[in-house]
Amino acid sequence: MPPTSTHDLIVVGGGLIGSAIAWGASRAGADVILLDEGDVAFRAARGNFGLIWLQGKGVGKPPYMRWSLQAGHLWREFATLLVEETGIDIGWSQPGGLQFCFSEADIEKCRRIEAETRTDGGDIAITVMDRAGVEALVPAIGPEVIGGAYSTLDSHVSPLYLLRALQQGLQARGGHYWSAAPATAVRRDQGAFAVETPRGRVAGKRIVIAAGLGAAKLAPEVGLAMPVRPERGQIVVTERVKPFFPYVGSGVRQTVEGSFLIGSSHEEAGFSEATDVSTGAALCASAIRAFPQLAEVGVVRSWGSLRVMTPDGMPIYEESERCPGAYSATCHSGVTLCSAHALILGPALAAGTLPEAVSYFRSDRFDVQAH
Amino acid sequence: MFRRIDGGDNGTAGALSFDGQAIPFRAGDTVAAALLAAGVADVRDNPVDGSRRAPYCMMGVCFECLVEIDGRQNQQACLVAAKPGMRIRRQAGARLLPEGAL
Numbered sequence: 256m257p258p259t260s261t262h263d264l265i266v267v268g269g270g271l272i273g274s275a276i277a278w279g280a281s282r283a284g285a286d287v288i289l290l291d292e293g294d295v296a297f298r299a300a301r302g303n304f305g306l307i308w309l310q311g312k313g314v315g316k317p318p319y320m321r322w323s324l325q326a327g328h329l330w331r332e333f334a335t336l337l338v339e340e341t342g343i344d345i346g347w348s349q350p351g352g353l354q355f356c357f358s359e360a361d362i363e364k365c366r367r368i369e370a371e372t373r374t375d376g377g378d379i380a381i382t383v384m385d386r387a388g389v390e391a392l393v394p395a396i397g398p399e400v401i402g403g404a405y406s407t408l409d410s411h412v413s414p415l416y417l418l419r420a421l422q423q424g425l426q427a428r429g430g431h432y433w434s435a436a437p438a439t440a441v442r443r444d445q446g447a448f449a450v451e452t453p454r455g456r457v458a459g460k461r462i463v464i465a466a467g468l469g470a471a472k473l474a475p476e477v478g479l480a481m482p483v484r485p486e487r488g489q490i491v492v493t494e495r496v497k498p499f500f501p502y503v504g505s506g507v508r509q510t511v512e513g514s515f516l517i518g519s520s521h522e523e524a525g526f527s528e529a530t531d532v533s534t535g536a537a538l539c540a541s542a543i544r545a546f547p548q549l550a551e552v553g554v555v556r557s558w559g560s561l562r563v564m565t566p567d568g569m570p571i572y573e574e575s576e577r578c579p580g581a582y583s584a585t586c587h588s589g590v591t592l593c594s595a596h597a598l599i600l601g602p603a604l605a606a607g608t609l610p611e612a613v614s615y616f617r618s619d620r621f622d623v624q625a626h
Numbered sequence: 627m628f629r630r631i632d633g634g635d636n637g638t639a640g641a642l643s644f645d646g647q648a649i650p651f652r653a654g655d656t657v658a659a660a661l662l663a664a665g666v667a668d669v670r671d672n673p674v675d676g677s678r679r680a681p682y683c684m685m686g687v688c689f690e691c692l693v694e695i696d697g698r699q700n701q702q703a704c705l706v707a708a709k710p711g712m713r714i715r716r717q718a719g720a721r722l723l724p725e726g727a728l
């Protein structure tokens with residue numbers, strides 16, 4: 256493409272957030288280019304657990320709870336649109352989520368989440384159950400499970416098919432996806448934005464920085480602050496077995512193909528994506544407490560991947576004051592929020608606005624108040 | 627189908643069975659190698675779409691070669707050395723756990 260053509264929107268970062276925004280913006284009629292780094296990048300989009308998990312999300316942080324629940328309620332519409340449009344089965348289903356409890360303290364925590372969610376007006380029903388209640392749903396649970404919490408809103412998806420569908424849908428509509436094209440420099444140039452990449456310069460009227468862990472370095476070039484850091488999660492995957500867990504668990508789920516996913520840890524490991532036996536063993540031990548028959552199931556592989564964490568765990572969406580038309584977008588539950596990024600945020604950015612629902616998530620909340 | 631690289635008949639080190647059919651093997655063969663050399667075209671039905679699959683990578687990474695070996699399901703035929711009298715059966719879909727299967 257000639258370097259002179261100016262796109263409506265440049266999206267920097269082809270992970271889950273950037274791809275969802277790009278898809279949504281192009282659906283709203285914008286001419287979009289999505290720039291992505293190559294295989295050397297840290298890409299949570301390709302290493303996550305695939306949960307759309309709402310129970311407990313944003314407890315004590317009402318704006319975050321509302322935004323997450325809005326995303327949760329949008330998932331059915333979003334998944335239907337995406338599958339219809341691309342023909343890619345993204346493996347989304349909404350059997351509801353089960354949080355297993357192994358102690359009175361666990362049950363107490365679920366009750367607290369349920370109560371606080373209700374107090375904050377969260378649009379989600381959470382049912383706290385005793386063992387008999389859980390057993391009625393899933394007879395295969397182990398003897399140590401003493402109760403649980405269930406919500407019909409929780410669902411799961413195949414993260415890799417989701418990512419592919421978004422990028423394919425974008426391109427089918429005439430949008431551009433450039434891989435191996437990391438943004439190395441971003442600047443404002445006569446009312447437009449210019450991005451340097453190894454594949455050439457790209458120009459756009461507006462730009463959104465959604466480069467995951469790569470955003471911390473890039474954002475300041477257009478007057479944005481995205482102080483994100485890595486938090487490692489490890490996941491263990493088993494061989495395929497006949498389905499016996501037809502719900503979604505927070506630390507264990509069975510894919511449509513039959514594999515169990517066991518995860519994910521929360522570790523401070525810098526930029527290391529390595530795995531280690533002790534973390535994997537701890538993850539598996541708690542999965543076996545829920546389902547003892549997993550003890551003899553074969554492990555197929557395991558991996559580590561880096562979450563993109565803000566200082567308070569909530570998202571950042573903001574327009575730059577210094578460079579209007581430049582936006583930031585980051586969060587730590589990009590699967591869960593994908594529907595809202597695609598159906599609300601993407602179209603809003605195509606129109607050059609930020610949705611009212613995200614006005615809380617500015618980065619100046621991290622600034623220290625000096626009195 | 628497949629031919630041994632050395633072409634000739636170097637004798638056998640024994641025989642195993644695949645769904646009741648006797649399969650001769652040579653010393654050093656894996657179960658997958660023995661099955662392919664004997665002209666077995668596919669060894670399992672995929673749990674997602676039921677399609678028939680055969681060993682592919684022959685080095686333990688693709689999981690296409692799953693079979694039941696001596697009563698144990700989901701075994702990678704390319705990683706298991708052939709032994710006389712082994713009873714191999716076609717892997718039909720996903721493994722059925724002995725307990726908890728509904």
Ligand SMILES: Cc1cc2nc3c(=O)[nH]c(=O)nc-3n(C[C@H](O)[C@H](O)[C@H](O)COP(=O)(O)OP(=O)(O)OC[C@H]3O[C@@H](n4cnc5c(N)ncnc54)[C@H](O)[C@@H]3O)c2cc1C
Pocket residue numbers: 267268269270271272273274290291292293296297298299300301302303304305306307308436437438439465466467468469470473487488489490519559560561562563584585586587588589590591592
């Ligand atoms: C182990 C684990 C489990 C998880 N489980 C869940 C879950 O169950 N549910 C859930 O909702 N979320 C989950 N997440 C989080 C989810 O994966 C992330 O929130 C989401 O992927 C973040 O999207 P992102 O686009 O910000 O970053 P990423 O998906 O990491 O993508 C960032 C992209 O930016 C690109 N990039 C970087 N620098 C540049 C540059 N300079 N120029 C251009 N491109 C660049 C990279 O190539 C990459 O493709 C999990 C994460 C991990 C690690």
Ligand code: FES
Pocket residue numbers: 658680681682683684685686687688689690691692702703704705
């Ligand atoms: S043939 Fe690939 S794992 Fe056995």
